[in-house]
Amino acid sequence: MLRLLSFTLLLFSAVYSFSQTCPLQISLVSDTVACLKEFPPPRGMSNPKQFSVQLKVISGTPTSIVWSNGNVGATLNPEVSGTYEVVATDVTGCKATAKVNIRQFGIPNPIYSNAGILAKGFCLGDSIEFTGIPVASIDKMFWMFGDGSSSSKQNPKKIYSSTGTFITSLRLTNRCGLDTTIYKQIKIFPSPPKPNIPLSTALCTSPIALSPSNNSSIISYLWSTGVKTSVIVVDKPDVYSLLITDINGCTSSSTTIVVDNRPSVDLGSSLTLCQFSLYPSLNAQAPGAIYLWSVNGVPNGNSTSIQAVNTSLPGDFLYSVKVVDPITSCLRQAEKQIMVYPTPSRPTITLKSFNTLHSSNSLGNQWYKNGNLLSGSVDQDLVVNESGIYSVQTILNECKSALSDNFEFTITGSKDFATAGIRVFPNPFFESLWIESDLNENLQVTILDMMGRDVITTQTKTNEAIEMRELPSGLYLLIVNKGPYLLSKRIVKY
Numbered sequence: 001m002l003r004l005l006s007f008t009l010l011l012f013s014a015v016y017s018f019s020q021t022c023p024l025q026i027s028l029v030s031d032t033v034a035c036l037k038e039f040p041p042p043r044g045m046s047n048p049k050q051f052s053v054q055l056k057v058i059s060g061t062p063t064s065i066v067w068s069n070g071n072v073g074a075t076l077n078p079e080v081s082g083t084y085e086v087v088a089t090d091v092t093g094c095k096a097t098a099k100v101n102i103r104q105f106g107i108p109n110p111i112y113s114n115a116g117i118l119a120k121g122f123c124l125g126d127s128i129e130f131t132g133i134p135v136a137s138i139d140k141m142f143w144m145f146g147d148g149s150s151s152s153k154q155n156p157k158k159i160y161s162s163t164g165t166f167i168t169s170l171r172l173t174n175r176c177g178l179d180t181t182i183y184k185q186i187k188i189f190p191s192p193p194k195p196n197i198p199l200s201t202a203l204c205t206s207p208i209a210l211s212p213s214n215n216s217s218i219i220s221y222l223w224s225t226g227v228k229t230s231v232i233v234v235d236k237p238d239v240y241s242l243l244i245t246d247i248n249g250c251t252s253s254s255t256t257i258v259v260d261n262r263p264s265v266d267l268g269s270s271l272t273l274c275q276f277s278l279y280p281s282l283n284a285q286a287p288g289a290i291y292l293w294s295v296n297g298v299p300n301g302n303s304t305s306i307q308a309v310n311t312s313l314p315g316d317f318l319y320s321v322k323v324v325d326p327i328t329s330c331l332r333q334a335e336k337q338i339m340v341y342p343t344p345s346r347p348t349i350t351l352k353s354f355n356t357l358h359s360s361n362s363l364g365n366q367w368y369k370n371g372n373l374l375s376g377s378v379d380q381d382l383v384v385n386e387s388g389i390y391s392v393q394t395i396l397n398e399c400k401s402a403l404s405d406n407f408e409f410t411i412t413g414s415k416d417f418a419t420a421g422i423r424v425f426p427n428p429f430f431e432s433l434w435i436e437s438d439l440n441e442n443l444q445v446t447i448l449d450m451m452g453r454d455v456i457t458t459q460t461k462t463n464e465a466i467e468m469r470e471l472p473s474g475l476y477l478l479i480v481n482k483g484p485y486l487l488s489k490r491i492v493k494y
Contacts, residue, residue, distance in 0.1 A: 022060075022094035022095070022096065023059055023060040023090075023094065024057075024059065024060030024061075024062060024088060024089075024090050024094045024095070024096040025057075025058035025059045025060060025096055026055055026056065026057055026058060026062070026086070026088050026096045026097075026098055027055075027056050027058055027098060028053055028054070028055060028056070028086070028098050028100050035051070035175065035176035035177070050077060051077070051078070052075050052076060052077050052078075053075070053076040053078065053084070053100055054074060054075055054076075055074040055075070055076075055086055055088070055098070056074075057074075057088070060090050060094065060096070061090055061091070062088035062089060062090050062096075063089060063090055063091050064087075064088070064089040065086060065087075065088050066086070066087050067084055067085070067086050068083075068084050068085040068086070069084060076100075078102050080102075081102050082101075082102060083099055083100070083101045083102075084099065084100050084101075084102065085097060085098070085099045086098055086099075114133055114135075115133050115134060115135045115172060115180075115182060116133045116182060116184075117130065117131070117132060117133070117168065117170050117182055117184040118130070118131035118133065119131070119168070119184065119186060122186065122187060122188055122189055122248065122249070122250075123188070123189050123190075123191055123248065123249065123250035123251070124160065124162070124163050124188055124189065124190050124191055124250070125159065125191065126159070126250075127157045127158070127159050128157065128158050128159070128160070128186070129155070129157055130143065130155060130156050130157070130158060130168070131154075131155050132154050132155065132170050132172075134154075134172060135172055135174075135178060135180075136174060136176075136178070138174045138175060138176070139172045139173065139174045139178065140152075140172070140173050140174060141153070141154050141170060141171070141172060142170070142171040142173075143156055143168065143169070143170055143171075144168065144169045144171075145158050145160075145166060145168050145186075146166030146167045146168055146169075146186065147160060147161070147162075147166055160186075160188045162188070163188045163189060163190045164187070164188060165185060165186070165187045165188075166185070166186045166187075166188065167183055167184075167185055167186075168183070168184050168185075168186050169181050169182065169183050169184075170182045170183075170184075189246075189248040189250050190250065191250045191251065191252045192215065192217060192218060192244060192245075192246040192250060192251070192252050193215070193252065194252045194253065194254045195212035195213075195242045195244055195252070195253070195254040196212055196213050196254070197210055197211070197212055197240075197242060197254050197256045198256055199255075199256060199257070200256060200257040200258070200259065201256060201257075201258055201259075202258070202259045202260070202261045202330075203234075203235065203236075203237065203258060203259070203260045203261060203262055203330075204261050204262060204328065204329070204330035204331075205262075205329070205330060205331055207233045207234060207235040208233070208234055208235075208258065209231055209232070209233050210223075210231065210232050210233075210234060210240060210242075210256060210258075211230060211231040211232075212230060212242065212244070212254075215244075215246075217246045217247050218230075218244045218245065218246055219245055219246065219247055220244070220245040221242060221243075221244055222242070222243045222244075222245075223240060223241070223242050223243075224239075224240055224241040224242075225240065234258055236258075236260070237258050237259050237260040238258055239255060239256075239257050239258075240255070240256050240257075240258060241253055241254065241255040241256075242254055242255075261325075261328055261330045262325070262330045262331060262332040263286040263289050263323040263324070263325050263330065263331070263332050264285070264286060264332070265284050265285060265286050265321065265323045265332050265334045266334060267282050267284070267319065267321065267334045267335065267336035268336055269336075270336065270337035270338070270339075271336075271337075271338055271339075272338075272339045272340075272341060272397070272398070273309070273311050273338060273339070273340050273341070274311070274340070274341055274343055274397075274398070274399035274400070275311055275312070275313070275314050275340055275341065275342045275343040275399065276311055276312065276343055277311050277399075278311075279309045279311065279338075280309075281306045281307060281308045281309060282306070282307040282308075282309060282319055282321075282336060283305060283306055284305045284306075284307070284321045284323055284334070285305060286305065286323050286325075287305070288326065289305075289323045289324060289325055289326065290303070290323070290324040290326055291303050291304060291305055291321055291322070291323055291324075292321065292322040292324075293307050293319070293320070293321050294319075294320050294321075295317055295318065295319055295320075296317060296318050297318070297320075307319060307321065309338060311340050313340065314340045314341060314342035315339075315340055316337070316338075316339050316340075317337075317338045317339075317340065318335060318336075318337055318338075319335065319336045319337075319338060320333060320334065320335040320336075321333065321334055341396070341397040341398075341399045342399070343399050343400075343401060344361060344364060344394035344395070344396050344399060344400070344401035345360075345361065345394070345401060346394075346401050346402040346403075346404060347359045347360045347361040347365065347392050347393070347394050347401060347404045348360045348404055348405065349390065349391070349392055349404050349405070349407040351407075351409075352381060353444060353446065353457050353481075355383055355384055355385065355446075355481075355486075356381050356382065356383050356384070357381065357382045357384060357390055357392075357407060357409070358380065358381050358382075359380050359381075359382075359392045359394070359404070361380070361392075361394040361401070362380050363380075363394070363396065364378075364394045364395045364396040365377075365378055365379065365380055365392050365393070365394055366378055366392065366393050366394075366395055367382045367390065367391075367392050368390065368391045368392065368393070368403070369386075369388045369389070369390055370388050370389050371389075371391075384409050387409060387410045388408075388409060389406045389407070389408050389409075390406070390407045390408075390409055391403050391404050391405070391406050391407065392404045417480075417487055417489055420487055421437060421438035421439065422435065422436065422437050422438075422443075422480060422487065423435070423436045424478065424489060424491065427489075427491050427492065428491070428492035428493065428494055429468070429491070429492075429493055429494070430469075430493070430494050431467065431468065431469040432465040432466065432467055432468065432469070433465065433466045433468060433478075433491065434463065434464075434465050434466075435460060435462065435463075435464070435466070435480070436462050436463050437462040439462075440461075440462045440463075441462060442459055442460070442461055442462075443459070443460055443461075443462070443480050443481070444457075444459060444480070444481035445457070445458050445459070445460050445466065445478070445479070445480055445481075446478075446479040446480075446481075447466075447468070447476050447477070447478055447479070447491075448476065448477045448479065449474070449476055449477075450474070450475055450476070450477075455471060455476070456468065456471075468493060471493055472493075473493050473494055474492075474493060475490060475491075475492055476490070476491050476492075476493065477489075477490060477491075478490070478491045
């Protein structure tokens with residue numbers, strides 16, 4: 001085989017040896033491969049095609065161009081491998097330099113070089129991607145694919161029309177005299193048999209399992225649903241496809257159409273209701289079908305398309321119906337979950353203190369005054385400061401109780417303590433406050449601080465001390481409830 005010596009030129013960008021303001025810029029332009037016969041005697045042939053490196057002036061006007069081997073001018077004629085440097089100088093002394101490294105390329109024999117053939121895809125019908133790896137960048141390629149077809153592209157694509165073993169060859173030639181051929185054996189495998197799933201099938205009484213026959217050469221399955229097992233279970237009509245891959249990486253696919261022969265029935269989504277509320281009956285539709293209703297899994301004997309919803313008892317109820325087509329015997333079952341919350345008991349109102357109303361229900365209260373909703377008044381107790389007709393309603397899980405009986409709260413007026421026959425002493429006080437009444441009656445007493453906060457609420461008898469030693473010193477408001485009257489007085493604790 002012809003032994004050819006060639007060289008590669010590695011170009012370096014120009015660098016300045018002068019200041020950055022120097023206007024002179026140069027670069028080197030040459031072929032990347034030099035053949036041995038392109039060098040001058042005595043190394044080359046007697047009449048060589050001279051190989052050269054050409055300097056290109058990008059900017060400025062050089063007056064002197066000198067190469068490191070002694071050549072003068074814009075052209076370098078290298079004779080041996082190595083690094084050559086050129087220096088260009090203009091009239092001002094500005095210099096620009098560039099270097100080129102000429103080195104031995106190697107032996108153009110595929111046994112000793114990186115030249116070769118790469119191929120991807122070996123299944124019948126695949127577009128096989130061939131990649132040719134040259135000895136040098138100047139190589140020309142010619143492919144023979146073993147079936148009479150050929151190509152001169154570097155990376156051709158080929159579709160074989162039959163299975164079998166083919167000898168593919170790649171011939172490499174270039175101007176330096178390279179002429180060698182590389183061979184690679186290509187085996188084209190057949191696609192596996194298509195998965196034998198039915199062309200179509202129908203849903204009738206239960207979900208359908210789609211499964212191809214067992215094939216030991218199949219290594220992977222991929223359904224259009226994303227499932228990667230050989231078997232899938234489907235419960236809705238659709239078009240399903242299966243892609244299989246065998247041990248050779250070859251694939252095939254099949255498609256099936258699943259139709260739905262089951263009666264159409266839909267009871268709707270789950271819902272919540274309140275006890276004793278009215279809700280339309282459930283309708284299974286599907287005229288002419290056979291119906292079997294059940295509640296919480298227990299058949300209730302209803303065989304019509306209509307099922308009443310019972311809200312007389314609270315609880316969680318699952319209504320289900322099985323609808324059967326009398327001709328095909330295909331059936332469908334539908335369900336509807338209904339939660340029935342108990343209706344809260346009707347609350348009653350009592351007077352907790354002289355100006356506090358109390359609901360008998362601890363949660364979910366909403367207070368009203370004169371029939372109008374009191375926004376934000378949702379606690380069990382309601383402090384009232386105005387006369388009016390009050391009522392309360394309990395709301396739990398959006399279920400409303402009946403309104404309570406009206407509670408009429410009336411403040412008819414106020415009196416001073418002396419007129420009411422009530423005496424408070426001492427005032428100011430240290431630890432205890434005494435209240436006396438001419439009628440020797442029980443009194444409702446409330447003491448508020450100056451922020452309006454209730455600090456003491458108590459029932460006291462006349463001539464009985466109210467202990468307040470724990471209260472901090474300061475000014476307080478004493479309120480006594482006497483019949484329809486509210487009596488108030490400022491008191492001071494030392």
